Amino acid sequence: MQIITKSSLQSSPDRAVDELLSALPEGRAPSLAILSGNHTQFDEHALAKLSGYCPTLLAGSSCLGVMTQAGMAQGDGVGLGLFALYDDDGAYGIGSAVVGDDPRRAGYAALESALADVGRAWQTPDLVWCIMPPGKEEEVVGGMVDLIGASVPIIGGSVADNQITGDWVQYVDGELCHDRVVVAALFPSGSIGYSFSSGYMPDELSALVTRVEGRHLLELDGEPAADVYNRWTQGLLNGMAPGSSILMHSTVNPLGRLVNAADGYTEYLLSHPAELTAERGLQLFTEVKVGERLYLMHGSMESLISRAGRVADTACQLLEEGHHPVGALLVYCAGCMLTVADRMPDVVKSINQEFRYPFLGSFTFGEQGCFLDRTNRHGNLMISAVVFGAD
């Protein structure tokens, strides 16, 4: 097994793709290729060339760019990264489906086609890697679980653009798409270690959801949700007009639901408030339901910086005994990335300190992963790492 990662800051998509391809050995297609980067770099012509070299390609946009072991690859209209995995003894397949009005069915169908693509329509894969548009991730993940059950980790991220303007993109079968769930079914010859983490702390402040419409949280304990949240955060929303993006402000104070309390440890599923709405509500990046208790969560800049390295290290330790890391895929919440902003090189540094192998990190508008109770969920403000190991 061999993993090669490469990033490019070329402004021309064609030249960026050429630069990425320059890192790959000639005449040998990777078993699996994952492309991530600034949505502005997604160009059909350039990507067609890439997919010619990398037929098993999963490609989706990432907020502002990517990170690799070489550093951040971000910039105005630039930033593209490639993860190329060579594993002759493994098996990998790609599938996709339009999310449309039936996200659950799309999740099911995309995974089904990925398994068919690898010729293992019935075999349990080691891992499912996915990208999907933000909005209905819970249902998409639910569809995959419907097909494959709860025992396979489903890890991935929601494709992102740079300004939350809906410009996120996937590249599937020679076309740029905006509403596709794209799935890779992985049967590596080695082992996989994964970790999915959020280090936020719950506050004593909590309230029950009393009114909600999908991801639009309207009331907490019968009060407008924004008023409750503003009180909890001691005026974080003061002076903000309805429709304002609060994404960066709320990164260190998201809302959390207790989803797992076992063995003395509590696990919270985070919801990132993205926008203050005209109804004094909060637009979230995840769904919540009436009756659920939401806690105010606390995070810090320092933990956002150091967390990725620890997650990668944990994933390494979860590799099969005797296996050594070869490379990794990382998903880093775009909201966290935007908050950390200029200190993102420190994030890469923290990863490199713990993980001295090639990796590709994407910045996403939602993260899907497997919690400690072995349940696949969609959440926000998460960091996940999938490490590939070989003996």
Place this chain on the structure above:
Amino acid sequence: METIEQLRESLQETTRLKAQAERYRLESELLLGSMEAVLKTDAPSDMFAQMFDVFRQLLPCNYCFVLEPSKPGEMRCTACSEGTFINSTWGVDALFKKVLEGHTLSTFRLDKIPEWQQQPESLCNVAASALYSPVALEENTAILVLTSADVGGFSKSDEKLVARFSALVAQTMANVAAKLLQSENQQLRVAKEKAEADLIHAEKMASIGQLAAGVAHEINNPMGFIFSNSSTLRQYVDDISVLLSQMSRWIDSDEEPSADQLRECLSEFRRLWQELDVEFLREDMASLLQDNEAGLERIRDIVLALRSFSRQDKGTWEAADINSGLELTLKMVMNELKYKAEIVSDLQPLPQIQCQTGRLNQVWMNMLVNAGQAIDSFGTITLKTRPVEGGIEVSIADTGCGISKEGLARIFDPFYTTKDVGEGTGLGLSISYSIIEQHGGRIEVDSQLNRGTCFRIFLPLKMPPALSKEGEAIAVS
């Protein structure tokens, strides 16, 4: 310095590692526990039950199966946590082929496999997903199948766990095979011992049959004179009865006899006494009774010896004096031999040896009868015993026709005989050889044509340990 938030994050990561460590620990404990349990169980069904219990503790499975190749394209369930599926046949589909190549894998939905419809129908309703693992056996590859009622019931870590357990399954199956083989061997050995015992008994009976004519003759002789003496004795009793009747006339009468009557009676008594020769009768009756007693004793001895000799040997091992057995056997065969040979017996005092007396007696009888049959007219049979280092030696020599070199090479072969059809089984020496071998002894033969043959049998005081165990097995059979 770590913040509470970082500590909490560390705790989460540690919890993930702890979960994995816990799984390893549980796996190791159960592996060891199940190995111990498996090795302790005797019945194959118990072994599989123990093993399946282990899987049920570790994995969310509702059924466990072991499938073994039965014919091309088909496997047969040889063990199952649910008895109703035993012997059910499973078609070898694409998935099975992959597993048989050595891959442990799971399927998240059995209904995604078209060939699944070939599998036992009743199972299709209760199994939604399954895990398969190859189990390398000595001659073929079996498949361990675990099913779950849930879609996606098995994870990758479950596959790895089961792959590790496959070694346990293989060990279990090897254990089962070994136990079956052991059981089969034991059954075969018991059958062999029984057949051997039956053969020995049959040969003994055949030998006794050969002796029967001589025995009958020996019994008929005393029987003849006992009958004759009895007839004479009856006549004597009748004669004496006449005398006694004469006496009873006056003894039973109330009338006192006169002097004339007494004279007349005495005269009659004297006449009868002389006529009947009562003195002779008294002497002859005592002699006849003595003869009869001697004859009856002879018959009793012959019957006792025959009964003792023909008694079914139960294979009892006991400390015994070989000389006693030889003497008993000699008494048995003497009727056969006394018309053919002079018996010279030189039995020196012997230490007791651990042996099966009945079976050794059969050896002596066989050799003595053979010696007698080797002598055409009249010769000598010399029977000797003596203590030697570590045991005793018995030699039986005859002055008969001898055995050719070719014959010497085959005399211990089963069914080899130089006797006429119907006169010998051809098993006598073969069985004798086997009996002596079972005692840890040996037989040596010297023979010269027309001069005679000498068999020397060495028997150890104690059997070698290896044979001792076999001896015990024979004893309990």
